[in-house]
Amino acid sequence: MKAELSITRSSFIENAILTIVALLIVGTLILLPLLVILHAAFAEGVKVWLASVTDPDAQSAIWLTLGVTAIVVPLNTFFGIATAWTIAKFRFKGRTLLLSLVDLPFAVSPVIAGLIFVLIFGRQGWFGEGLIERGIKIIFGFPGIVLATLFVTFPFVARELIPLMTEQGSEEEQAALSLGATGWQTFFKITLPNIKWGLLYGIILCNARAMGEFGAVSVVSGHIRGETTTLPLHVEVLYNEYHFTAAFACASLLAGLALVTLVIKTIVERNSSGSWQ
Amino acid sequence: MEAAHFVIFVDFVVPTLKSQLKTYMKLTFKEKSILPGFGLSLGVTVFSLSLIVLLPLSALLLRSSRAGFSGFLETLSQPRVIAAFKVTFSSALQAALINVVLGIVVAWFLVRGRFPLKRLVDALVDLPFAMPTAVSGIALTALFAPNAPLGAFLAQHGFPVAFTPRGITLAMIFVGLPFVIRNVQPALADLSRDLEEAANSLGATRFQTLTRVVLPLLLPSILSGFTLAFSRALGEYGSVVFIAGNLPLKTEIVSLLIITKLESFDVTGATVLAVALLGLSFVSLFLINLLQARTAKYFGN
Numbered sequence: 001m002k003a004e005l006s007i008t009r010s011s012f013i014e015n016a017i018l019t020i021v022a023l024l025i026v027g028t029l030i031l032l033p034l035l036v037i038l039h040a041a042f043a044e045g046v047k048v049w050l051a052s053v054t055d056p057d058a059q060s061a062i063w064l065t066l067g068v069t070a071i072v073v074p075l076n077t078f079f080g081i082a083t084a085w086t087i088a089k090f091r092f093k094g095r096t097l098l099l100s101l102v103d104l105p106f107a108v109s110p111v112i113a114g115l116i117f118v119l120i121f122g123r124q125g126w127f128g129e130g131l132i133e134r135g136i137k138i139i140f141g142f143p144g145i146v147l148a149t150l151f152v153t154f155p156f157v158a159r160e161l162i163p164l165m166t167e168q169g170s171e172e173e174q175a176a177l178s179l180g181a182t183g184w185q186t187f188f189k190i191t192l193p194n195i196k197w198g199l200l201y202g203i204i205l206c207n208a209r210a211m212g213e214f215g216a217v218s219v220v221s222g223h224i225r226g227e228t229t230t231l232p233l234h235v236e237v238l239y240n241e242y243h244f245t246a247a248f249a250c251a252s253l254l255a256g257l258a259l260v261t262l263v264i265k266t267i268v269e270r271n272s273s274g275s276w277q
Numbered sequence: 278m279e280a281a282h283f284v285i286f287v288d289f290v291v292p293t294l295k296s297q298l299k300t301y302m303k304l305t306f307k308e309k310s311i312l313p314g315f316g317l318s319l320g321v322t323v324f325s326l327s328l329i330v331l332l333p334l335s336a337l338l339l340r341s342s343r344a345g346f347s348g349f350l351e352t353l354s355q356p357r358v359i360a361a362f363k364v365t366f367s368s369a370l371q372a373a374l375i376n377v378v379l380g381i382v383v384a385w386f387l388v389r390g391r392f393p394l395k396r397l398v399d400a401l402v403d404l405p406f407a408m409p410t411a412v413s414g415i416a417l418t419a420l421f422a423p424n425a426p427l428g429a430f431l432a433q434h435g436f437p438v439a440f441t442p443r444g445i446t447l448a449m450i451f452v453g454l455p456f457v458i459r460n461v462q463p464a465l466a467d468l469s470r471d472l473e474e475a476a477n478s479l480g481a482t483r484f485q486t487l488t489r490v491v492l493p494l495l496l497p498s499i500l501s502g503f504t505l506a507f508s509r510a511l512g513e514y515g516s517v518v519f520i521a522g523n524l525p526l527k528t529e530i531v532s533l534l535i536i537t538k539l540e541s542f543d544v545t546g547a548t549v550l551a552v553a554l555l556g557l558s559f560v561s562l563f564l565i566n567l568l569q570a571r572t573a574k575y576f577g578n
Contacts, residue, residue: 018385023392033417079321082325083321086315086318093306107508109532116336119337119548213409214410232515254409258412
């Protein structure tokens with residue numbers, strides 16, 4: 001047995017070369033950019049960082065981002081659960097078509113995702129004139145940002161749940177139903193506990209993208225300072241005005257969000273590998 | 278007699294027909310299931326998908342039809358547009374190819390390598406997914422700009438990165454790398470070592486085992502990682518615009534040109550570019566999928 005294993009087990013030197021090359025790739029391409037953000041954010045000390053983050057424009061950008069996320073994430077969580085339940089638990093005509101349509105926002109450039117809402121609600125768009133007459137502002141306003149973010153984050157929850165729910169099958173639900181449970185009881189007491197880790201991860205990913213979306217929001221926001229600049233847009237504005245330390249300070253908040261996302265992902269994966277297998 | 282016939286027909290035949298029709302329709306549309314909520318969840322899915330995704334996307338197609346064939350031709354033959362498409366597609370292709378090489382190495386390390394902090398590296402791999410693109414963009418620029426240590430070093434050795442097409446490729450490598458790693462990693466982990474041992478015991482060298490046994494088996498997952506990285510790179514905007522320099526004809530990507538057209542109130546031009554970008558990316562994805570089906574057939578799976 002031992003002799004057999006040693007054939008596929010790489011030698012010490014091979015392993016050392018592999019490790020060095022892999023660490024070099026991950027180090028320069030992934031770790032170094034992260035460290036640069038943190039370094040540049042605190043280059044002028046914690047005080048300057050704090051001042052940049054508590055600046056009124058930065059504060060309104062943070063609140064705008066949180067507001068958009070508070071609307072988008074619950075909605076897309078609800079839609080994602082419904083989509084996953086439909087696609088994973090039933091076999092019907094058009095199922096594969098529906099599955100690929102759900103993924104569509106992933107295949108569309110974020111800039112195009114913003115553009116389509118300009119075509120509908122913008123000044124030269126379908127409803128443009130009617131909206132201007134009534135004084136309703138969708139493009140260059142809060143509703144436009146919400147719509148564009150809804151579009152780009154639409155697939156996240158469903159994408160996490162569909163493979164998981166398909167793999168779990170529906171025997172447990174069928175047992176609950178045959179023992180007299182109602183549909184909703186079955187969902188809340190059987191399905192939801194089974195998918196909770198996958199659901200949590202889907203929500204976390206959806207949340208990270210909603211807070212960090214740049215391209216789509218950039219097209220519909222109009223960059224009105226203190227009004228329609230979300231946190232990523234605020235970073236862009238500061239950067240283009242050569243306020244590098246402030247830009248990186250705000251970017252460090254978003255980088256922190258990314259790190260928290262990764263930590264939760266790791267925890268979720270550890271927990272789920274225990275309960276599913 | 279006639280009346281009795283009628284009663285039998287109404288009381289017996291009609292309901293039977295009705296229920297048979299119902300089960301027939303149900304069976305053809307949807308397989309039987311005792312789980313409830315199909316109507317409700319399908320309704321919510323179709324409603325939200327149409328309202329959030331499909332209707333807005335159809336606006337793009339309808340609006341572009343207003344440009345007409347001549348409008349399409351006129352916009353797409355502008356030198357600046359042609360240059361933008363060339364830069365975008367060639368950078369995306371280069372980035373995806375480089376990602377295949379780098380991704381296989383990192384995936385190999387994550388599955389087969391021995392290193393105490395491997396789990397940390399594994400967690401870090403997803404950072405480009407989780408990081409907002411604008412943040413990645415300014416971070417890469419800060420690293421590879423000519424006034425940064427690393428950027429200056431590379432520029433002095435005849436390899437300037439930021440504000441050249443290489444910068445665009447670099448940003449696309451950054452956003453695409455996790456796709457290849459996360460596709461190859463599980464396939465490599467599932468790979469039975471018996472095959473490698475068999476090849477080895479039959480006299481194959483390690484190199485032969487890798488190129489003739491392992492890589493062909495990994496090919497489907499490598500291809501799907503390549504596809505995802507390529508398609509992400511084509512549409513990428515946030516991480517590219519900061520490092521690209523955005524010089525028309527040289528380092529301007531299609532996504533940026535769409536925004537530029539929109540800002541100069543050329544909505545039709547922006548729409549034409551968007552449709553062309555979407556169309557070309559779907560065509561290339563289709564071709565890669567075709568290739569994938571071919572290789573799957575060739576290797577008999």
